[in-house]
Amino acid sequence: MAGSISAGDFEQLRKRQMEEQHRRQQEQVEKALSGVKRRIAVYSGKGGVGKSTVAINLAAALARRGSRVGLLDADIDCPNITKLLGIDATLGVVSTPEGPRIVPAERYGMKVVSMASLPGNDDDDPTIWRGPLVTSALMQFLGGVQWGALDYLFIDMPPGTSDVPLTLLQFTRLDGFIIVTSPQTVSELDARKSGRMVHKLQGKVLGVVENFSGEMFGTGAGERAARALSVPLLGKISLSRAVREWADRGEPATLRSPEAEREFIAVLESLEKQLR
Numbered sequence: 001m002a003g004s005i006s007a008g009d010f011e012q013l014r015k016r017q018m019e020e021q022h023r024r025q026q027e028q029v030e031k032a033l034s035g036v037k038r039r040i041a042v043y044s045g046k047g048g049v050g051k052s053t054v055a056i057n058l059a060a061a062l063a064r065r066g067s068r069v070g071l072l073d074a075d076i077d078c079p080n081i082t083k084l085l086g087i088d089a090t091l092g093v094v095s096t097p098e099g100p101r102i103v104p105a106e107r108y109g110m111k112v113v114s115m116a117s118l119p120g121n122d123d124d125d126p127t128i129w130r131g132p133l134v135t136s137a138l139m140q141f142l143g144g145v146q147w148g149a150l151d152y153l154f155i156d157m158p159p160g161t162s163d164v165p166l167t168l169l170q171f172t173r174l175d176g177f178i179i180v181t182s183p184q185t186v187s188e189l190d191a192r193k194s195g196r197m198v199h200k201l202q203g204k205v206l207g208v209v210e211n212f213s214g215e216m217f218g219t220g221a222g223e224r225a226a227r228a229l230s231v232p233l234l235g236k237i238s239l240s241r242a243v244r245e246w247a248d249r250g251e252p253a254t255l256r257s258p259e260a261e262r263e264f265i266a267v268l269e270s271l272e273k274q275l276r
């Protein structure tokens with residue numbers, strides 16, 4: 001027999017509905033990523049330390065060695081991946097039994113998905129969205145792309161410790177995060193903070209990469225951040241003209257510069273050890 005609803009009943013109902021919705025979204029993401037063996041996010045709380053550069057070059061180096069690789073630009077507001085890879089095609093769409101799915105662009109043997117590849121996304125027009133819209137766009141990318149079978153999916157994260165990493169950790173099963181730091185102390189502090197956020201949310205930090213390493217900015221922040229997080233230093237990428245110039249031309253330096261390739265391959269070898 002139906003009785004009148006109490007505030008407690010109402011709260012419980014609301015909670016159950018939210019849990020159910022959360023579970024359904026997790027399932028949707030898992031389904032979309034079911035053909036993806038390794039899922040790795042490249043992250044730092046700090047902007048401009050080389051997250052996109054590291055993600056692109058690791059992905060391109062793996063693709064060159066014959067792996068099937070995807071790259072997801074999770075920077076919804078300021079997506080850079082397409083510029084750094086010289087992609088100007090828009091994303092496709094295909095209908096599947098699960099509904100329409102986004103078809104990635106292809107470049108250097110990789111499948112690439114970015115907000116910048118949506119029609120109407122102009123170079124000069126800023127995307128000014130509040131958190132919920134950013135989260136909803138990210139969920140569309142996580143649960144709505146036709147990746148097919150992949151050996152690796154790299155997720156290039158925006159800076160910050162808010163919506164995007166939180167959403168990713170809540171809805172996706174990941175192998176872990178690579179934390180990028182520059183040699184400067186502020187970057188090291190942000191790297192440690194980012195790593196702790198991942199740990200707090202039960203994610204795994206696979207290791208730290210020190211970028212911009214060398215005479216100009218120094219070195220050592222990578223080791224220190226890795227020690228503080230009890231994870232390995234995966235490697236160091238030197239501040240180099242080749243990395244910058246090839247990026248400006250829309251090509252991954254690892255495909256063009258033997259020195260850059262050596263450094264990125266060394267990071268990959270440490271990463272593979274961590275994934276084993």
Ligand SMILES: Nc1ncnc2c1ncn2[C@@H]1O[C@H](COP(=O)(O)OP(=O)(O)OP(=O)(O)O)[C@@H](O)[C@H]1O
Binds near residue numbers: 050158237247248
């Ligand atoms: N090792 C390097 N040597 C020279 N230039 C580099 C190196 N790493 C990155 N850069 C350059 O520095 C700039 C910032 O790098 P990148 O875009 O990868 O950083 P990011 O952390 O992804 O930035 P954001 O926080 O805006 O997403 C780019 O122009 C890139 O080409």
Ligand SMILES: [Mg+2]
Binds near residue numbers: 051053075156157158
């Ligand atoms: Mg970036």
